[in-house]
Structure formats: C-alpha cells, structure tokens
Amino acid sequence: MQRGAPWWPRDPWPVRAGAAGTQGAAGSSAGMALSAEDRALVRALWKKLGGNVGVYTTEALERTFLAFPATKTYFSHLDLSPGSAQVRAHGQKVADALSLAVERLDDLPRALSALSHLHACQLRVDPASFPLLGHCLLVTLARHYPGDFSPALQASLDKFLSHVISALASEYR
C-alpha cells in the first residue's frame, strides 16, 4: 500500500477554483475555503428556511439522540422525550448559532469563538460529536427540502458545516 502525501491536488476542483479565484484557505481553519458558489447556495437555502431553522435543528437533535445514543450523555439534565420543550429550546440555540455562522461566513473562527470556548471549557463536549449533529442536519434538510437538496447543495452544506465544526473545536487545546 502506498503511503506519503495524498495524491489528490490540494484543490479537488482545480478548474472551478481557478476560474473563481478561490485558491487558498485564507481565513479558514478547515483547509479549502468556502467558494463563492458554496456561500451563495448556503445563503439561498438559509433564506428559504426563514424563521423555521429552529424546527429543523430540533429535528436534527432528535435524530442525533436516536441514531447516536452516546450523544445523550451530554443532556442528562434535559427531558429528551419526543416533543420536549427543552430539546426545542436547545434546537433554537443551535439554529441561532448556525444563522450567525451564515451571516459571518468570512470570519467563522471569530464569530464562533465564544461558543467554542463554552463547549471546550464549560460543557466539555467531545468534538467528535459535532459531525454527528451535522450529518443529522443534512438528513433533516434532505427530508424536508428534496427539491433543493442537489449534490452541489449537499456538498456546499457539508463544507459549511465542517467549517462551523472546525471553528467550534478551535479553542479545545
């Protein structure tokens, strides 16, 4: 088996990145920066979600607790039964944070610095949990917005969420 540097180019979409001038990872702690196309797709979807972001983040939380039960260990102080008002309230907090991230795509680490500090020092959530919620949010949006959930949107959303996750984990150590 060959080892060493990965064979794939640093920019997996060389034609697209060259044309859009988005080479490089300036301002991003997660490798390749969000392209103009990624930002446009994410922003357009968020506009469409409107005031319902909290509904979908709540469903994403419910899916996470069911599919990945270990994540419930961080919420032993909450009522996690279906339809719980406490889960809904927490879902709204997640929604507000993601909406902030969408507004501050150019400056995610700074925008999410306080939240990162909270998760790292106070809540001490294992950062391996974050992609699980990210995945369940993708599943929720795929389920509710099938007409919009193209491969391109899925890729852009996945990239956006991985940048958010990276910013959220940035103060851990």
Added chain:
Amino acid sequence: MGMKGEYYPGKLIGKVLKIFCISNFVSDMVSFHRLLVVYPWTQRFFDSFGNLSSPSAILGNPKVKAHGKKVLTSFGEAIKNMDNLKTAFAKLSELHCDKLHVDPENFKLLGNVLVCVLAHNFGKEFTPQVQAAYQKVVAGVANALAHKYH
C-alpha cells in the same frame, strides 16, 4: 459489534427492508454519484472511469452508474445478512484491503451519503427511528468491510 435481534428493533427491520427494496433502483446510482461529488477525494480510486471533472460529468458517467449498482447490491446483501455481516463481507474486506487499498474511512462516508439519499427520496417515511436503524446498518457494513484489514 453484535448484530443480534435486539440490536435492531424487530419491526424496523421490515420497514428498512421495504424501503431498501424500493430504493435500490433509485439510490444505487445516486448515492455513489453523490459520494464522488460531495467528497471529491474519493475519486482517487476511479482514475480509469474517465470524465469526473464536474457533478454533471459524474452523473452522466456510465462507469459510475455501473459501479454504484455493484456497491448498492452489496448493501442489499447486508440487509439480508445482518446477523452475520463480518462473514458475509469477509471476501470483500480482503479485496478492499489487499487489492483495492481503500481507506475504511471511505465506507463511513458512503454510508452517510446513502442515509442522506434515503432521506431525500423517502421524506416523511424516513423517520428518526428508521434513520437510527439505518445508521446501525451502515456502521455494521463499514465495520465488516474493515474487519479483515491488516
């Protein structure tokens, strides 16, 4: 990881099977195609497939479609062998390690893309409970495929 009856709530297995049989012809191409679009580095194994330069090129690529069908047929076999995944996938595991040199991390990526595609196609039917059952299936398959790695 044991794949006994109590690991999968009984009535959900039936639901998962029903969804999978209907979805097979839809998701076989779509999941694999999406894997190559959403996680472009997975294209590393498919140099011989020709044009993979854009999402539409990938969608129209006949080799991608054919390979997607092969992969998803295997998933179908997994559903029928959930109590014995490691044995069912032993030969495929050896193949992916010794001949294809695929990082097992890729199996998790494909599993999650499959779950997204099922949610996309089945909407309301893909409840949190069904998703949870499916996450166990894809995790079981990924583990079984990685089991013979050395």
